[in-house]
Amino acid sequence: MMGYYMDLALRSLRHNKVLTALMVLAIAVGIGASMTTLTVMHLLSGNPLPGKSDSIFYAQIDANPPLSPSHHNEPPDMLDYQSAVDLWSAHKADRQTLVVESPVKIAAQDVQQPPSMGMLLSPTADFFTMFNVPFQYGGPWSADDDTHRSRVAVISADLNDKLYGGANSVGRVLRLHDADVRIVGVLKPWRPTPQFYYVVGGRFSHGQTADYYAKPQDVFTPFFTSLQINDGNFEQFNCWEAPKVAGHLVGAGCVWIGLWVELGSAAKVASYRNFLADYAAQQKAAGRIGYADNTRLRNLMDWLAFNQVVPSDVRLQTWLALSFLLICLCNTVGLLLVKFLRRGGEIGIRRALGASRKQIFMQCLFEAGAIGVLGGTCGWLLTLLGLQWVRAQPVAYADLAHMDLVMFGSTFLLAVLVSLLAGTLPALHASRIAPALQLKTL
Amino acid sequence: MDIRPILSTLRRHKFTACLLIAEIALTCAIVCNAVFLIGQRLERMDMTTGIAEHELVYVHMAYIGMPSDGMARSAADVAALRQITGVKSVTMMNQIPFGDSSSNMGLRIDQTQQKDTINSAQYFGENMVQTYGLQVVAGRDFQPEEYQDLDKVFAGLRKGDLNALPKSALVTQAVANRLWPGQSPLGKQVYVGQGIPLTVVGVLKQLARPNQFEKGAQYSVINPIRIAMSQGAIYVLRCAPQDRDQVLKEALAKLKALDPNRIVLNKGTEDQLRHNYFRNDRAMAGILLGVCIALLVVTALGIVGLASFWVAQRNRSIGVRRALGATRRNILSYFQTENFLLTTIGIALGMVLAYGINLFLIMHYELPRLPAIYFPIGAVTLWAIGQAAVLGPALRAAAVPPVVATRSV
Incomplete structure (x- = not known):
């Protein structure tokens, strides 16, 4: 039939x-x-971290000083240096990483190639485990490297291909800006979609958010190391007071650092929320910040939705x-x-x-x-x-x-x-x- | 023409008639909004910058190490670039319209204000008015002694020494009209942030900010500050449009020869910058145009299909009418009127839908309201397409000979 x-x-x-x-x-x-x-x-x-996105949170407090003109109902998308480092070094979450991006000059001394401009991401050691970053050679740096400001770096697969033809480059020395760093890890090709760990400012972008889908940065160096080697090249997200030296934002009245935390259970999330609120209240009492009850702790997918990444x-x-x-x-x-x-x-x-x-x-x-x-x-x-x-x-x-x-x-x-x-x-x-x-x- | 027989026929073809109406309504709604969106994009792309766009080339470089005598080296670079044949003027600027960086500042008209009145782009660099081809409509350009070096400005900011800071500014007419509506801005004071005063010495006809046009496309201010290449300055050269390629090539060679220890980050003409800046808008306008054409074609084909069917189905009744004395003209206008009626209902529904979609877009995409002019234009377009599509089948109907009526009844 x-x-x-x-x-x-x-x-x-x-x-x-x-x-x-x-x-x-x-x-x-x-x-x-x-x-x-x-x-x-x-x-x-799509979900850039399937299975894990529910336990990854983006922490925000409103670092604006009292009566700041840039205060809004929503806290700024990033943190100032003081708050970021205080929150990070308290180690109240299972894992935590700071993130900041900056342009950097990259040269490899033992390769016959002209220097070039690239992007530098400055996280802390937990970044790689938190976000399941895959390694081809070597591995991430240690927590000690963070505190000792070690001159170490992890490079992307693209940069490794470009400079070293894809060979194992662990142990070789790269020149970033004016400083030498030793390569400790090389990533596998990694293309998180979007580049979720550095999505900020979506609500100011008027829907023009295609750049959130850019490739990950070329080089990763420990946060505190980066502040030394790439000083003068950091860009603020927003300032309530012009920085005294352009590109040097430590101690300036600017927000420019992101903080991601991993919290394994609902109880931990609740206690981290309290921790943020307590910190903000304490800083307000000290007179440093003006708006204590303006903290947020959104999980990864909520943060992406808030920024309207598509x-x-x-x-x-x-x-x-x-x-x-x-x-x-x-x-x-x-x-x-x-x-x-x-x-x-x-x-x-x-x-x-x-x-x-x-x-x-x-x-x-x-x-x-x-x-x-x-x-x-x-x-x-x-x-x-x-x-x-x-x-x-x-x-x-x-x-x-x-x-x-x-x-x-x-x-x-x-x-x-x-x-x-x-x-x-x-x-x-x-x-x-x-x-x-x-x-x-x- | 009596429309009652048409209505009674349509009543027997409710389903097909409704389909056609729905298709026309949807097409009308989407095409109206799509054309409106295209208009928005074209308007965006059409913005004027107030600079001599076709005469500018730029080179953006970075040092590998940091030189100690940045300002002196930059002066030498500029002097060398001026020697290139065809170059009319050279400057070092902190930013350029449609470039990717942007330096902005909040302006207040009163020191005691809590919030900034406007956010404006902050341009600086020597000789900008001449090189960018700006038009000063009131007041004057900066005097050479008004310029300060950027590193000294920063040092002054660190120490809180207002004397090291520039004291004058050129503002655009848009800024002047916003800050002091109806008054002459010359000699007025404007405050950067919480307290750095600037006196307006001249007014520019137009100068667009580099990007972020939603903050006010023409909100720009120039300060008399000299900036060195090591501080991120861009070399901007002005020359005749036909000399641009040659000048750019020579400029790169010269800069390389003066100091090989630096990397070219970016180079090109201002026209290329504009082209790249709007490429997404151009692509989107192209997509929308394609969709509009495809929709109209699909709808026209749908009308042809249905009309052909109706003509074939009513072959005998047409024959009967012809035998009873109806002229070819009557038959033709019968089908044309029928189409006109269906299209009109479709358009009426489509307008309501178009308005609804527009409201949705206003809520989600920050678009302005659909101007009323789109409704009559959309209606006329769809009427025309409907009539054109029905013409073929209607002519075929008119050609049916009366003798058909005598067959197989």
Whole structure:
């Protein structure tokens, strides 16, 4: 029976090639556009630390002094030096790391390559374990290296490829700004999406958040070491008082450091919240900060949501593509209806010869399904083309645009769903055709 | 034309008619908003900077080590760059419109204010007015003796010594109108942060900030401060548009020869900066345009499909009407009117939907309200497309001979 229905469907599709092509094209374009944007959405809104994101928190207090003009209802996105170091060195969480990013000049003395500019991330030792950072060679530095301001560094796979051709470079010496550091670890290719540990200022970015998807920094050195070797190159997130020396922010009236903590249980989260509140209250009593009850402890996904990491252009494109699919769907329903009703005579004969309503319905649905499969296949090809186009765009997330298994499956699911949705109503109409009336007009 | 027979026919094709109306309504709503979004992007890309955009090239460099005599070396660099044939003017600036860095400051008109009145871009560098091609509409440009070195300014800030700080400023008309509406800004005092006073000596017609245009695209102030390359300055050279490539090449060679111990971070023309700055907007406008065209084509094809079906289905009744005396013109206008009616209902629903989508966009994307002019334009466009799409099938209907009526009845 199935084979017969399929045969009927293909015959009918071949009968009016232009109409068939039109319907397949409409579904294909609608699906291609929707799946391209949904794939990008899926990539950009995923969880960068699956399984662990619930225990990772971003700690904030409002470091503004009393009556500061930059005080708002929300605390600043980052901390000043004093608060950051106080909170970090209290070691009240399971793990904790400070983060600050700065541009740095990188030179490798034993390689014949001109010096270049790169980005330096200055975390503390826990960063690598907290965020499951994968190592190719060597490993992270120790907590002692943090406190002793050791001149050590971890470098990215990209930088290792560029400077040392991908060889094991542990133990070699890199020149950062004016200081020599010893490489202790080389990362495996690592592309957290987004670069979650340094997402700040989303609410001021007016939806232009594509840069949150940039590649990780080239070099990582211990926080306190970085303050020495790259002094003068740090950038403030915000200041209530101009720094006395540009780029030197220790002790300045500026917020510029992020603090991440790992808290393994709800009880620990609650006690860390109290710790933050107590610290803020104590600092307010000391007169250093002006707003004690303005602390936050958001978990990773909440922090990303708060910063609206998915660029507004991407969200807009997704809405656009989905409404485009809806219009294509309307169009296909209309055309299928035309097609089935036009064959009223043929359907009437089949009914007169004994086909049941259900059989007619199934036959029509098969035809709609065939269009869906064809449209889905073309739509999948168009999605691949669309992703290729996204990769050619000048955005930080361009290199991420690939189709994974989930999206591959959803494309076909969507195609069949769309065509069945498009086919049901016209098939229902067709199966209700009264045979006598149709036969009379033949 | 009597529309009653059309309505009674449509009543027998409720489902198909509703589908067509829904499709037209959705298309109308989305196209109106998409065209509006395109307009917004184009408007953004069209912004004026007030500088001689086609005549500027820039080089941004960094030292590998830190030189001790930064200011003297920079002066030597500028002198050498001036020697290049075709160069009209050279300066060292802290920032450039559409560049990636931005230096801003909060301005107040009263020292006792708690919050800044505006946030403005802070430009500094010698000779900026001449090199950037700015237009001073009131007051004067800085005198040579007004300039201070940036390192001395920083030292003054550290010590709290106001004498080491610059005392004058050039402001744009936009800043002047915001701070002192209706008054002459010349000689007025403006305060940076909590208390550094600046006296306005001149007003610029226009000068855009480097980026962050949402804070006020034309809120810019120039201070008479000299900045050295070692402090992050950018070399900006002005020359005739056709000389730009040559000048850039020679400038790079010259800078390399003067001191090989530095890296070029960035270089190019101001036109390239603008091009790169707006590339996302351009891509998005392109996508929106593509979607609009695709939607209109899909909708037109849908109309053609349905109209063809109706014509074929009513073949015999057309024949009967023709036999009873209806002219070809009557038949043609019957289908045209039918399409006009459906399109009109679709457009009416579409307008409501367009307004709804616009409200959604206002809430989520900080967009302005859809101007009323989009509604009549959208309506006329869809009417035109509907009529064009139905013309083929309607002509086919008009060509049905009356003799069809006599067949197989």
